[in-house]
Amino acid sequence: MKDGFVKTTEQSSLYNHLEKMEISELLKHINTEDQKVAIAVEKELDKIEQLTLKITQQLQTGGRLFYIGAGTSGRLGILDASECPPTFGVSPDLVIGIIAGGDHAIKNAVENAEDHELQGWEDLKKHHITNKDIVVGIAASGTTPYVIKALEKCNAESIPTGCITCNQNSPLASVAQFPVEVVVGPEFVTGSSRMKAGTAQKMVLNMLTTSTMVKLGRVKGNKMVDMQLSNNKLVLRGIKMIQEATQVEENVAKEALSKFKNVRLAIQYIKDNDDKKN
Template sequence: MSEEFIKTTEQASLYDNLEQMDIKTLLKNINQEDQKVALAVNKQLPQIENLTHRIVKQLENGGRLFYIGAGTSGRLGILDASECPPTFGVSSELVIGIIAGGDQAIRNAVENAEDHELQGWDDLKDYKISSKDIVVGIAASGTTPYVVKALEKCNQENIPTGCITCNKNSPLAKVANLPIQVIVGPEFVTGSSRMKAGTAQKMVLNMLTTTTMIQLGKVKGNQMVDMQLSNQKLIERGTKMIQEATGFSYKESQIALKKYGNVREAIKNINHD
């Protein structure tokens, strides 16, 4: 007999009379709740490892990683996807975030977007998705129709699926091939899953893409040698990385970076010039 599905993300806060607390007490209590998140993520490390292995395999074979979600969950997926190109120098088409309601939903809620059962799959089809890719559904509740139905359709089309949710035994976790269930408990403000649930999802997303990119060779030592040099701060960081790796002066390293346009290439070629 399967365990009962209980929405712990919707359960009453462990705190009451919040409006009567002073600022110091509110902050202390929020922080106390946040400390539970990392411990909850730790309990899911084996599941996170399993999903990461599959993501790496799909990407090594020419596939892409898709995140699909609604509301805060969708925005977090888009955030993680959007940070991969500047951080690791990969194509913006390698990790793709999709949100219910489209791009306008990134900033403003789109009424009933998460309840459209067929739209999630339609949105994925716009990218000509195939079995080479992998789709990770993100939903704190684990019940969002837009996400659940999209993963169901992916399964039918032999597209591997994973999920990140914060309720145990949710419909989303049951449909995903590789589910991650980070049970953070009730939110400080009842039902406000942008808080602990959102923090948990962000932590897992960081782990998935960072570990994947390291496995794909996008980090050398502990540094982002393939990062995009999109502003002066990153150019300076890249110059110092070359300087540390080669022993060349700051000026020589700066010239090499400008010549090759990439930290990795500069380090590789600087001694051969």
């Protein structure tokens, strides 16, 4: 471990005798702790910006974004990756989440999966990873061998690396080229990093992909014009978006959306027709 490294994620809770508290007390104290998360994230905005810029550059030149983690951290990476195709209409192969222990670990704890030092790189190799891609390791503790060794190997192969962790001066941050260290302090339940640390990681992940997708042109104005129309609610939202952008009647917007199955294309089609008429 690095000199001066302290696992704040493992320090004792600021609260004791939780079992004696009323539900109202428990909720109040959890909420108090949660309010610290956004402040901690704000302190890392410069680092988050640097990582986002690199992710954007890699994706603009044909690369992919990989998240790699274990346990809650791995699941959060998979969650963020899985939401990019329906939200932004990108390929499922553009943002990829990898978790120690494989797909089984998404719903189940896999014993010692995070301690396998060589498996992280092996899991990345299955995707034929190259130096066009970028890999972001996610680990609240910053000490997960599965993630650290994967990033070390990426560095050796000239593949850009970043990380999201919730301890300062961690082994993971020391190997990541673009480290983000969101220090949220002790958890309400001692060591339960699914709480504040997990919330912090989710907030940063939201920032990374949302900002990147905006810069890749996947948002117009403030609308998800490339979203997948996978249910009636989204179809209705798409029709409304088309109407707002073109000022056409609902039936016209509905017909265009039905034809193209894409809000952006439907809007462009209507605007092109208007230009021809004028």
